[in-house]
Amino acid sequence: MVADSRDARALRTAGRLNEPRPARVESNFDGTPWQVNHQPVAVLREEWRVLDRWWTEAPVVRRYFEVVLETGENTVVFHDGGGGGWFTQRGA
Amino acid sequence: MIACLSIPGFELKAALRKQPSLSLRPAALAPEAGGEALIGPVTAAAEAVGVVPRMRLGEALATCPQLVLVDPDPAAAEQAWEEIVRSLEDAGFAVESAALGIAYFETRGVERLYGGLEPALQRALTAVGQQWDARLGAAGRRFAALAAASVAKPGQLLVVRDEEVGQFLAPLPLTLLPLERQRYDELESLGVRRLGQLAGLPGGAVAERLGTDGRRAWGLARGGASGRVRGRRPPSELVESLEFPEAIGNELTLRRALGALVETALSRPERRDRFVRKVALSARLVGGGSWRRSLTLREPSAEADRIRIALAPRLAELPAPVLELRIELVELTNPAGRQLELLAAGAEDRSRLSEGLRQVRASTGSGSVCTVVEVAPWSRIPETRALFVPRDD
Numbered sequence: 001m002v003a004d005s006r007d008a009r010a011l012r013t014a015g016r017l018n019e020p021r022p023a024r025v026e027s028n029f030d031g032t033p034w035q036v037n038h039q040p041v042a043v044l045r046e047e048w049r050v051l052d053r054w055w056t057e058a059p060v061v062r063r064y065f066e067v068v069l070e071t072g073e074n075t076v077v078f079h080d081g082g083g084g085g086w087f088t089q090r091g092a
Numbered sequence: 093m094i095a096c097l098s099i100p101g102f103e104l105k106a107a108l109r110k111q112p113s114l115s116l117r118p119a120a121l122a123p124e125a126g127g128e129a130l131i132g133p134v135t136a137a138a139e140a141v142g143v144v145p146r147m148r149l150g151e152a153l154a155t156c157p158q159l160v161l162v163d164p165d166p167a168a169a170e171q172a173w174e175e176i177v178r179s180l181e182d183a184g185f186a187v188e189s190a191a192l193g194i195a196y197f198e199t200r201g202v203e204r205l206y207g208g209l210e211p212a213l214q215r216a217l218t219a220v221g222q223q224w225d226a227r228l229g230a231a232g233r234r235f236a237a238l239a240a241a242s243v244a245k246p247g248q249l250l251v252v253r254d255e256e257v258g259q260f261l262a263p264l265p266l267t268l269l270p271l272e273r274q275r276y277d278e279l280e281s282l283g284v285r286r287l288g289q290l291a292g293l294p295g296g297a298v299a300e301r302l303g304t305d306g307r308r309a310w311g312l313a314r315g316g317a318s319g320r321v322r323g324r325r326p327p328s329e330l331v332e333s334l335e336f337p338e339a340i341g342n343e344l345t346l347r348r349a350l351g352a353l354v355e356t357a358l359s360r361p362e363r364r365d366r367f368v369r370k371v372a373l374s375a376r377l378v379g380g381g382s383w384r385r386s387l388t389l390r391e392p393s394a395e396a397d398r399i400r401i402a403l404a405p406r407l408a409e410l411p412a413p414v415l416e417l418r419i420e421l422v423e424l425t426n427p428a429g430r431q432l433e434l435l436a437a438g439a440e441d442r443s444r445l446s447e448g449l450r451q452v453r454a455s456t457g458s459g460s461v462c463t464v465v466e467v468a469p470w471s472r473i474p475e476t477r478a479l480f481v482p483r484d485d
């Protein structure tokens with residue numbers, strides 16, 4: 001018998017890869033980050049916007065930044081334009 | 093040279109040993125209890141009237157109303173296969189058993205013993221015996237050997253030299269490749285029906301269109317990797333069985349019988365100082381069928397209680413009352429240590445990897461081993477591109 005994909009256990013056990021994680025970000029007046037998780041930003045490498053699912057009740061409005069921190073770490077953060085708040089994310 | 097022994101429809105042939113008259117009539121292996129209603133291997137008489145393996149049961153019976161369904165007998169099949177592998181080992185071959193009815197072995201070590209490649213292969217066929225209609229293929233690479241065994245006639249051996257591999261594989265059908273049904277359909281819709289046509293395509297384009305499975309199939313169509321054959325470790329022969337005076341369906345009684353069997357098997361002098369890593373529980377069922385489950389323990393153990401607790405839940409899966417219960421200590425560790433081996437040299441060895449994953453799963457619980465499944469790789473939202481899904485297979 002083929003398992004029902006809507007089975008509650010299946011929904012509970014499958015997880016999303018690269019889920020956003022809340023981050024502590026301090027930003028400049030123009031919205032660009034200058035500090036991520038208490039680490040100063042050394043270089044702002046790239047910036048892009050994602051506008052998606054605008055046809056649903058939960059549209060995705062994000063402003064992404066790829067930054068290099070002073071520790072040498074390369075990281076991607078975004079500001080959620082819908083719910084507010086900053087997040088880091090892998091695989092962006 | 094790598095040789096591949098192939099016995100198509102092995103489970104059916106093993107089940108038909110008790111009723112050989114059926115092998116001349118349209119017959120098929122019945123679906124397993126609780127599984128999908130797809131028939132297993134079929135006899136030549138059934139194939140002649142249009143019944144094919146993995147057909148839906150209803151469709152098979154509609155195609156051939158006289159079709160006889162043979163109950164699967166996994167314990168008999170395992171036992172028969174073990175006999176075949178041991179006969180090959182007795183003849184000097186280090187055998188790697190890939191599945192029931194398919195085994196690989198290297199011929200290099202025994203060629204001088206038998207006076208050349210073909211006499212050695214002939215010896216292997218003799219060791220297997222004529223009643224199984226075994227076929228033997230030999231080539232420099234594993235997949236080419238499997239392909240040669242698949243096209244050989246019963247009792248025939250087919251040797252493919254390295255310089256002939258491309259020419260030999262080119263006209264063979266794609267069904268020899270381990271691909272999902274929809275992939276075959278996709279390739280057929282593109283006009284690719286033969287291994288040679290697939291091998292002629294650029295590898296990058298195949299990977300882009302069909303993903304990693306497609307890329308692997310493309311590699312196989314070009315002859316495959318020259319992986320080594322690893323002879324198996326000889327299994328232990330610690331078996332204890334208990335025959336009941338009448339069929340038992342009561343789980344409590346079966347649990348008690350299991351407890352007694354575990355104690356008896358562990359107290360055998362051959363087991364002394366060694367720990368049990370893998371154990372199998374099998375049963376002869378009322379009505380003629382059989383049932384078998386094997387289990388890799390979280391960590392090797394010689395405690396009767398732990399083994400009993402690990403095996404007891406399997407008794408609930410018994411599909412019918414039991415006439416005989418049997419326990420096999422399939423794999424024992426060396427007395428020196430209990431260190432488990434996850435991967436041997438050569439990470440491509442999938443069977444060892446899956447065995448390792450089974451052990452990880454056994455030690456950390458269900459849901460701890462996951463696979464990444466791409467669901468929307470095109471999505472602009474990173475977290476919606478892929479899921480990780482627990483694997484309990």
